Amino acid sequence: MTDLQELYTAVLEGDAPSAKSLVQTALDGGADPQELLAKYMIPAMDEVGRLFEANEYFVPELLIAARAMKGALELIRPKLVAAGAKSAGKVAIGTVRGDLHDIGKNLVAAMLEGGGFDIIDLGVDVSPEKFVEAAREKGADVIAMSALLTTTMPGMKTTVDAIDQAGLKGKVKVMIGGAPVTQRFADEIGADGFSDNASGAVRIARQLLA
């Protein structure tokens, strides 16, 4: 299966054209889409995450790998849906109200997608009501919030409170991150998980849904 090892390498190195053509060839040859994803593509993104945390990869490398992953996923996803495969979970993600800084949010979304999660990207400047709606009406298992500014991070607490008031406490997990956010802050506002980097966020989401 040397061909498929190349798929791992293509995702790891962010070679989107190769990743896509390798997936297409494999699918045409009758490969199991679930196996492509679970054995080659997700492990490649996990390695990207490891390299990022080890400071071997930085944001540009991470985004380029995520782009290759996304291209390959687009070919695989319809087959997975047709086969009734279950995703790792559904994550609704956005920056909190007033915060327009979406670099961190996009990194986390890309890594979660690479980790096998379905992503509902709520974008920037997301109100507590919109987060609640994503949980109640779109079936999100996890709400992931990002804030870059110390001035917008109180919106995380407002959203956690809104989730409680909507009676969704415990039914949907909340994870948070962003430059000024700490584990202590997460504990103080009652969030279920915290990560200070995009790769760690995948680990946290997996733990929360385990």
Next chain:
Amino acid sequence: MTNIVTELSLAKPVITDGAWGTQLQMRGLAVGDAPDPWNLDHPELVEEVAAAYVAAGSQVILTNTFGANRVLLERHGLGDKVTAINVAGVEISLRAAAATGARVFASMGPTGKMLAVGEISAEEAREVYLEQAAALRAGGADAILVETMSDLAEAAEAVAAGVAVGLPVVASMTYQRGARGFRTLMGETVSACVKRLTEAGASAVGANCGMGPEQMVAVVNECTAAGSLPVWAKANAGMPRQTADGTVYDVGAQEFAVQSLLLRDAGAAFIGGCCGSTPEAIKAVVAALRP
């Protein structure tokens, strides 16, 4: 070349100011609302913040224009207000600074778009910063501060824009310490940043945000080793945390001032505070550094 930045740095350390966003929130800016439009809507409250730093002894104060670039203002539907918000921001700080003759360095922050992955081109970024820099000059700023930059390519465009409108520019990056030392989010080293920003025409280089004064000392040392420009340093006063009384910060004014002595000893020319710092903290820094 002699300009106001170089001149001020000869009498170092120069005390700059502290955080603005949290000060504006204390005066009623709603969580999540953009601070910059307040230059037009509530100039008197913005001036209170500027005046508080002038009264605390800041020799250089900034302007409430950190996010007043076209890319960010358009997201608030204020794309037609770029010039007005920037001009007003400088005028407000100048009014407050007149009390002591403090200098006004006008703030330009990131666009939020990454050059590294093509979300915005270098040419577009240059245009965005030229527009903002021209307005800051029209308002009468003494210099421009390009700050909280995580992408060296974007910072270099902002610096070049400031130089192009004829103002001296200070360039301040945000670094994180990892296994491979201090790097920007994009992976650039302190040394790479200092060299490129110097080439782009900066009159001083340095760092703000992301760390407290103790870690900032190591960044100042790297800046000094990598070039010959005066060094700008604005460290955080601890990390914010949530309490029943709202958001508070770990490091008190006195502790922050004591830690700031380390920055002076490392040779930083401009010393102030970023997230969590207050007029009280700056007052304590002045007392510690200019007894």
